[in-house]
Amino acid sequence: MDELMLQVRGLCVRSEQGRVLVEVPRLSLRRGEALGIAGASGAGKSTLLFALAGLVPGARGQICWQGQDLLAMPARRRAAFRADHIGLVFQDHMLFEELDAPANAAIQAGFRPRAERAALRAEGGRLLAALGLAGKGADVARLSGGERQRVAVARALAHRPPVLLADEPTASLDAATAEALTGDLLADTGPDRGRARRSLIVVSHDPALLARMDRVIRLDHGRMIDPAEAAA
Amino acid sequence: MMDLWYGLPAGAQDALMLAALIGPVLVLALVLLRGFAPGALVGAMLWRFRWPAGIFTLVVALAVAVGVGLIAQERGLRQGTARAADGFDIVVTAPGSEVTMMLAAVYLQPTDAPLLDGATFAAIAQDPRVTLAAPLAFGDSYGAAPLVGTTAEFVSHLSSGPLAEGRMFAAHAEAVAGAHAALPIGAQFTPAHGIGAGADSHAHAHAELTVVGRMPVTGTPWDTALIVPIEAVWEVHGLANGHAPDGEAEGEETHDHEHADHRHSQAPLGRPFDPAYFPGTPAIVVKADGLAASYALRSDWTRDQQTMAFFPGAVLAQLYGLMGNLRAAMSLIALLSQALVAVSVLVGLFILTGLFARQLALLRALGAPARYVLAVVWSFCAVLLGCGAILGLAGGFAASWALARILSARTGVALPATLGWAEVHLVAGFALVALIFALVPAIGALRQPVLARLRS
Numbered sequence: 001m002d003e004l005m006l007q008v009r010g011l012c013v014r015s016e017q018g019r020v021l022v023e024v025p026r027l028s029l030r031r032g033e034a035l036g037i038a039g040a041s042g043a044g045k046s047t048l049l050f051a052l053a054g055l056v057p058g059a060r061g062q063i064c065w066q067g068q069d070l071l072a073m074p075a076r077r078r079a080a081f082r083a084d085h086i087g088l089v090f091q092d093h094m095l096f097e098e099l100d101a102p103a104n105a106a107i108q109a110g111f112r113p114r115a116e117r118a119a120l121r122a123e124g125g126r127l128l129a130a131l132g133l134a135g136k137g138a139d140v141a142r143l144s145g146g147e148r149q150r151v152a153v154a155r156a157l158a159h160r161p162p163v164l165l166a167d168e169p170t171a172s173l174d175a176a177t178a179e180a181l182t183g184d185l186l187a188d189t190g191p192d193r194g195r196a197r198r199s200l201i202v203v204s205h206d207p208a209l210l211a212r213m214d215r216v217i218r219l220d221h222g223r224m225i226d227p228a229e230a231a232a
Numbered sequence: 233m234m235d236l237w238y239g240l241p242a243g244a245q246d247a248l249m250l251a252a253l254i255g256p257v258l259v260l261a262l263v264l265l266r267g268f269a270p271g272a273l274v275g276a277m278l279w280r281f282r283w284p285a286g287i288f289t290l291v292v293a294l295a296v297a298v299g300v301g302l303i304a305q306e307r308g309l310r311q312g313t314a315r316a317a318d319g320f321d322i323v324v325t326a327p328g329s330e331v332t333m334m335l336a337a338v339y340l341q342p343t344d345a346p347l348l349d350g351a352t353f354a355a356i357a358q359d360p361r362v363t364l365a366a367p368l369a370f371g372d373s374y375g376a377a378p379l380v381g382t383t384a385e386f387v388s389h390l391s392s393g394p395l396a397e398g399r400m401f402a403a404h405a406e407a408v409a410g411a412h413a414a415l416p417i418g419a420q421f422t423p424a425h426g427i428g429a430g431a432d433s434h435a436h437a438h439a440e441l442t443v444v445g446r447m448p449v450t451g452t453p454w455d456t457a458l459i460v461p462i463e464a465v466w467e468v469h470g471l472a473n474g475h476a477p478d479g480e481a482e483g484e485e486t487h488d489h490e491h492a493d494h495r496h497s498q499a500p501l502g503r504p505f506d507p508a509y510f511p512g513t514p515a516i517v518v519k520a521d522g523l524a525a526s527y528a529l530r531s532d533w534t535r536d537q538q539t540m541a542f543f544p545g546a547v548l549a550q551l552y553g554l555m556g557n558l559r560a561a562m563s564l565i566a567l568l569s570q571a572l573v574a575v576s577v578l579v580g581l582f583i584l585t586g587l588f589a590r591q592l593a594l595l596r597a598l599g600a601p602a603r604y605v606l607a608v609v610w611s612f613c614a615v616l617l618g619c620g621a622i623l624g625l626a627g628g629f630a631a632s633w634a635l636a637r638i639l640s641a642r643t644g645v646a647l648p649a650t651l652g653w654a655e656v657h658l659v660a661g662f663a664l665v666a667l668i669f670a671l672v673p674a675i676g677a678l679r680q681p682v683l684a685r686l687r688s
Contacts, residue, residue: 055597055682076602083599094594094686098276107595110269111604117269155598 003031003066005163005199006052010061013044013051013222022048022222024061028231031162032197034189036204036213044222045203046091046167052201053086053165054078065163083108087156089185091168093148095140095155101128104140105154112159120158127154131184146177153184163199170206182209246653253660257667261614264607274611281587285612288580289620295573296624296662297631300655304632305647307654310552312640312647313339316452317544319390322518322526324348324356324533327540331551334544337368337515339645340378340453342427350474350510352539356518357503359532361525364389365503367513369465372423373431377413378457379423381465383502386517390454391447398445404467404501407441407460411449412644415458419443423458423468439468451646461501462513471511475500578669581613585673588612592677593685606674613670621663628655 008027015021022044029035037045051059054070063070065085070078082088095104105124109117128134131150136143140151149169156164166185170178188198202209210216218225237245278285317338325333326346335341348367357365366386372379384400387408398417401408409415420442425435441460449455463473518533518541520526526543533541585592592605633649640647 050683053597057681057683079596079599079601081599082597083601086599088597090686094590096273096276096591096594098280098591099273103272103276107273107598108600110273110608111600113267114269 005029005031005033005066007064008052008062009064011048011051011063012060013047013056014058014060016058020222022051022219024048024224026231027217027224029163029199029201031199032190033215034186034200034202034213036202036210036216037219038204038210038216039219039225041205043219045219047222048219049165049167049201049203053082053088055082083111083159085161085163087159087161087164089149089152089156089164089166089169091171093145093152095148095151097141099140100138101133101136101140101143101151101154104151105158107155108159123160124154124158127157144177145172146174146181149173149181150184153181157198161198163201166200166202166204168203168205170204170209175208178206179208182212186212246657249657250653250660253657253664257664260610260667260671264603264610268604268607270604270608270611274608274615277588277591277608277612278615281584284584284587285616288584289616289623291580292577292617292620292666293623293627295577296621296659297627299658299662300625300628300651301631301635303654303658304628304649304651305635306555307652308632308636308647308649309639310555312451312636312645314545314548316450316645317548319392319450319452320517320544321520322530322533322541323544324352324516324518324539324541325514327537330540330542330547333515333540334542334547336370337517338452338544339643340370340380340457342370342378343514345514347512347514348516348539349512350505350507353505353510353513353516354507356516356529356533357505359529361520361522361529362518363521364517364519366517367462367505368515368517369462369513371427372425372436372465372468373427374421374423374458375414376456377410377415378427378453379465380454380457380459381462382459382517383462385502387447387459389519390450390452392450393448395445396448398443400445401459401461402444402501404461404464404473405439405441406444407458407464408445408447409443410455410457410459410644411447412455413446413458415443417443417446421458423460436468439464449646453644455646456644463501466511469511472509474505474510476506476509574665574669577617577666578672581670581673582676584612584616585609585677589677589680589685590688593680593682596678596682597686602678605678606671609674609677610667610670613673614667617663617666617670621659621666625651625655625659 006027006029008024011022011024012020013022037048039045047056050056052063054063059071061071065081068081070081073081096107099107102121102125105128106121109120112120128151131154133147133150133154136147140148143151164185169185170181173181185200185202189200190197202213204210320338323333323337326348328345332343333345336343336345353365353367356362364385366383369381370378387400395408396411415421420440422440423436424431424433426432441464443458447454447459463475466473518529520529530541530543533539592609595605595608629649629651636647636649639645
């Protein structure tokens with residue numbers, strides 16, 4: 001886990017009224033590392049996660065993914081970077097209800113170059129099968145919460161991003177389903193064994209999930225409680 | 233450049249105009265969709281929001297159909313009325329309103345008109361430049377069918393050939409039915425005096441006429457009429473029949489109906505008429521042996537206080553000119569209403585786009601390029617607008633066809649219902665403006681804050 005995936009310096013997110021929502025002087029993450037973000041509701045966990053994805057307007061400082069500062073990029077490049085390097089899982093699944101599970105998993109096929117589309121669809125299908133959703137494709141509205149969240153995970157991973165950002169992924173799941181999903185999220189993370197590993201950042205209140213992270217940072221009113229946890 | 237344009241055939245100009253209207257849409261589609269495959273997502277969104285999308289499409293179709301229907305109907309009305317006047321080269325009447333007399337002679341609209349005397353008719357009929365002169369007599373009817381008195385020669389002229397069925401009237405008590413008149417061959421009828429609800433069905437109770445033939449379709453109100461020898465019209469009104477009675481001194485009057493009827497049945501039909509026994513005619517249809525002769529005759533027979541000669545086609549052209557001004561005014565109103573429709577379309581598109589704002593925000597969060605999001609929204613709108621435009625074109629044509637049938641049935645004027653370039657240009661122009669407008673909600677969707685939309 002030597003390669004530095006993420007380096008955050010002087011990140012500050014303010015509300016439109018100027019109130020500090022998140023202030024992170026320093027934060028880093030290595031390839032394959034699993035980082036948990038914990039804290040009370042309203043502590044700024046999700047805001048920090050979405051800021052790391054370049055989705056929060058008005059964020060200041062540096063968010064360098066593999067040396068590339070996301071905040072210095074124009075919006076177009078930031079979107080392209082997200083499409084290539086970041087997988088996102090949301091708390092309430094955020095599926096395209098009008099599409100079936102395979103189409104949801106391969107949603108990027110719509111805007112990827114023609115040459116990549118078939119591989120992306122194949123990877124989406126493989127992931128759905130690996131996540132136990134083979135043959136459950138017709139209508140995502142009929143899937144259970146856990147199944148819908150696994151479709152969202154397949155969508156986040158189908159383009160093989162080196163980092164996965166998940167916001168409260170187990171919040172609406174029962175313990176057993178949450179445990180299974182945690183395993184899915186942690187797959188391909190861990191120490192480098194010669195293969196490309198995936199880094200994971202998870203925002204959660206779930207102690208079981210946080211317990212399986214390599215490292216957990218805690219936020220209170222947007223600020224890290226123990227800055228020592230910031231360094232990888 | 234203008235010379236080149238005006239040098240092109242009309243069809244080429246219309247095709248180029250269409251290309252100019254569609255071209256920008258195709259370029260826009262190419263720019264937006266190049267390299268993307270939004271079809272599956274757009275199709276799924278259309279299906280998911282099929283009810284609001286369907287209603288929006290129907291509203292667009294209705295707006296387009298009104299415009300298409302109006303244009304098609306106006307053109308059909310012009311073509312139909314012009315075609316109906318084809319058989320009436322020159323009409324000579326007493327001085328008065330050309331429009332009124334044209335409506336009476338060509339379109340069989342009831343009117344009270346002063347009569348031309350026998351000497352006038354004779355002078356016209358004997359003019360060497362005249363190839364056909366036919367007196368007309370109106371004012372009677374049978375049921376809904378107007379009764380028109382004229383000559384067999386004019387019936388043949390208007391039919392442009394032989395009758396469709398039966399034979400031409402050859403006796404005073406015989407009639408030829410228009411193509412759509414309700415009476416079959418062999419039917420006998422007694423004409424009523426007057427036309428419409430106020431007609432007196434007993435005034436001519438002594439007269440009984442028999443249908444012996446049927447005209448082909450002429451596309452004129454004459455198709456619904458019953459045509460009889462003009463002598464019959466005069467006779468049922470107790471007038472002389474246009475021909476001197478055999479062995480009877482000029483000016484002698486007959487008061488005995490039985491004897492009069494016998495003499496009438498023996499009298500000849502059609503030209504020449506005896507001016508002394510010519511009761512008068514409100515209109516004479518004249519055909520000349522050439523264009524120059526037509527103009528000369530019109531000039532010669534336009535005389536103060538005596539006669540008025542006119543070309544029904546020219547009167548129609550004046551009416552069309554007036555209609556043209558009205559059309560320009562209506563076009564302005566139509567343009568304003570179309571602008572209102574366009575604003576409504578824009579508002580509708582914003583509402584529809586709002587239905588899937590969360591999906592669009594999700595696409596952007598997942599890293600979709602802005603152009604892809606534009607392509608999705610624009611394609612969604614384009615499908616609705618395109619379907620609305622095509623449905624509107626079809627609906628406008630159907631409405632025009634139905635209206636033409638109704639008006640044809642009421643007036644007898646065959647009104648063609650066709651789709652022309654004007655309607656196609658209207659729809660293409662509408663599509664161009666609307667599809668450019670469709671970019672506005674698409675751009676608006678891009679300006680929405682992603683996180684706020686995702687959390688909404």
